[in-house]
Amino acid sequence: MTEPRPPARFAIGNSSDIVTARQAARALSAHLGFGKAHQTRLATAVSELTRNVIQYAGEGSCLIEDLSDDQERVIRISIEDHGPGIPNLPLAMEDGFSTSGGLGAGLPGARRLVDDFHVSSAPGLTRVVIAIRKPA
Amino acid sequence: MTVSLPQFLQAHRDEMLAEWLAEWSSSSAVGLAATSSTAQTRHVMQTLFDEILSQLMVAPQDPPPGLDEHAPLCKHLRHLAAEQARHPEVATDPMRMMFSLRHLLLRHVSTWIREAGTTPVAEHLVQVNRYFDQIALFVFNNIINLRDRHISEQSLSLMELSTPVLRLWHRILLLPLVGIIDTGRARQVTDHLLEAIARHEARVTVIDLTGVPIIDTSVAQHIMKTIDAARLLGSRVVLTGISPEGAQTLTKLGIRFGDVICRATLRAGIAEALLIIGKRITAMEDQAR
Ligand SMILES: Nc1ncnc2c1ncn2[C@@H]1O[C@H](COP(=O)(O)OP(=O)(O)OP(=O)(O)O)[C@@H](O)[C@H]1O
Ligand SMILES: [Mg+2]
Numbered sequence: 522m523t524e525p526r527p528p529a530r531f532a533i534g535n536s537s538d539i540v541t542a543r544q545a546a547r548a549l550s551a552h553l554g555f556g557k558a559h560q561t562r563l564a565t566a567v568s569e570l571t572r573n574v575i576q577y578a579g580e581g582s583c584l585i586e587d588l589s590d591d592q593e594r595v596i597r598i599s600i601e602d603h604g605p606g607i608p609n610l611p612l613a614m615e616d617g618f619s620t621s622g623g624l625g626a627g628l629p630g631a632r633r634l635v636d637d638f639h640v641s642s643a644p645g646l647t648r649v650v651i652a653i654r655k656p657a
Numbered sequence: 658m659t660v661s662l663p664q665f666l667q668a669h670r671d672e673m674l675a676e677w678l679a680e681w682s683s684s685s686a687v688g689l690a691a692t693s694s695t696a697q698t699r700h701v702m703q704t705l706f707d708e709i710l711s712q713l714m715v716a717p718q719d720p721p722p723g724l725d726e727h728a729p730l731c732k733h734l735r736h737l738a739a740e741q742a743r744h745p746e747v748a749t750d751p752m753r754m755m756f757s758l759r760h761l762l763l764r765h766v767s768t769w770i771r772e773a774g775t776t777p778v779a780e781h782l783v784q785v786n787r788y789f790d791q792i793a794l795f796v797f798n799n800i801i802n803l804r805d806r807h808i809s810e811q812s813l814s815l816m817e818l819s820t821p822v823l824r825l826w827h828r829i830l831l832l833p834l835v836g837i838i839d840t841g842r843a844r845q846v847t848d849h850l851l852e853a854i855a856r857h858e859a860r861v862t863v864i865d866l867t868g869v870p871i872i873d874t875s876v877a878q879h880i881m882k883t884i885d886a887a888r889l890l891g892s893r894v895v896l897t898g899i900s901p902e903g904a905q906t907l908t909k910l911g912i913r914f915g916d917v918i919c920r921a922t923l924r925a926g927i928a929e930a931l932l933i934i935g936k937r938i939t940a941m942e943d944q945a946r
Contacts, residue, residue, distance in 0.1 A: 557901075557902045633911075634910070
């Protein structure tokens with residue numbers, strides 16, 4: 522098995538950072554042998570979550586980690602910001618709920634795009650952790 | 658006998674200018690010296706030199722007067738900056754040129770101070786330095802402004818380039834979307850498209866997404882708005898070029914493009930568009946029969 526890649530952290534502050542982060546996610550998933558569909562799903566989820574950071578918190582960060590071991594290829598991505606937080610999380614996770622006139626598909630859609638999805642939010646810290654995995 | 662600083666500078670003017678020119682042309686085999694004609698550079702340098710010298714001949718003031726934007730000096734400094742902007746590989750040349758002159762003048766003023774031996778020593782040196790600080794700031798600001806303008810012009814023309822609306826056939830338009838669709842570009846694309854639909858009375862618009870790397874919810878929403886607007890003008894929309902993994906992702910996101918006609922490839926989309934206006938592409942022998 523190849524050495525896991527070192528974690529990479531990206532500052533998220535403008536729309537070109539979204540592109541940088543999702544390209545890094547796609548590149549790592551391609552490197553670890555995930556298929557095209559998996560790559561696109563992961564990149565799209567990163568795109569959604571980082572755009573939420575910019576849209577609702579102004580800035581934040583995106584940490585991409587390779588947690589693969591002998592049994593499994595795992596990519597974990599943690600996206601967090603220190604913005605106002607999501608007031609009603611269950612509502613925000615519903616399809617079609619948006620406070621910005623968007624489609625309201627970002628959070629619920631991202632959850633369906635990846636294998637693991639955890640979100641926690643309070644004023645001052647919103648963190649979404651996603652992961653994709655496949656057998657080695 | 659002591660000479661005043663203006664007298665001293667006046668007496669050494671030719672000598673100092675020659676020294677500066679010689680030093681410059683030997684130090685820069687490339688750059689300004691190479692890109693613009695020597696005569697032109699000499700002319701610019703000579704004018705700059707005389708302007709700067711005349712400033713140093715007046716009594717030192719505290720604080721020193723700011724540079725006069727309209728004076729010939731600033732005109733020539735702007736010219737230097739513009740020259741630099743055109744040759745980014747010699748980015749530091751204008752500054753280097755000014756710093757070499759400062760060095761030279763400081764040396765001569767020091768000589769004068771030593772020979773005259775009377776005046777407060779620091780004052781004159783400080784004045785030269787301050788004056789050159791202003792010049793350096795002025796040149797630097799100019800270079801930055803020119804660069805900024807250059808960059809925004811480039812990104813504007815890139816935006817223009819990447820959103821062509823093509824007339825595919827009589828009353829059929831093709832909008833190939835390429836790259837990143839953000840709010841600014843989406844608006845621009847829609848404007849272009851609507852204008853073209855009206856101008857050509859288009860009945861069908863083929864929007865091709867082959868060149869869009871990621872279709873996330875915001876891109877999807879932009880495309881939906883474009884489609885709605887096209888429909889309001891009476892054009893049907895055929896959407897093409899969504900990759901299999903893109904389609905799967907859109908489904909997971911829960912996004913549907915209403916009752917738009919979707920085709921996997923641009924080829925199939927064009928066939929569909931022709932069908933809508935009652936045309937079809939056939940082989941030549943069919944016609945002969
Ligand atoms: N990082 C965040 N900080 C604060 N609020 C957030 C954050 N992310 C999401 N939200 C809230 O949750 C709502 C739902 O987010 P979601 O991404 O699902 O939809 P959206 O951003 O409104 O639209 P889109 O479909 O374009 O993504 C948002 O409208 C916003 O109110
Ligand atoms: Mg969103």
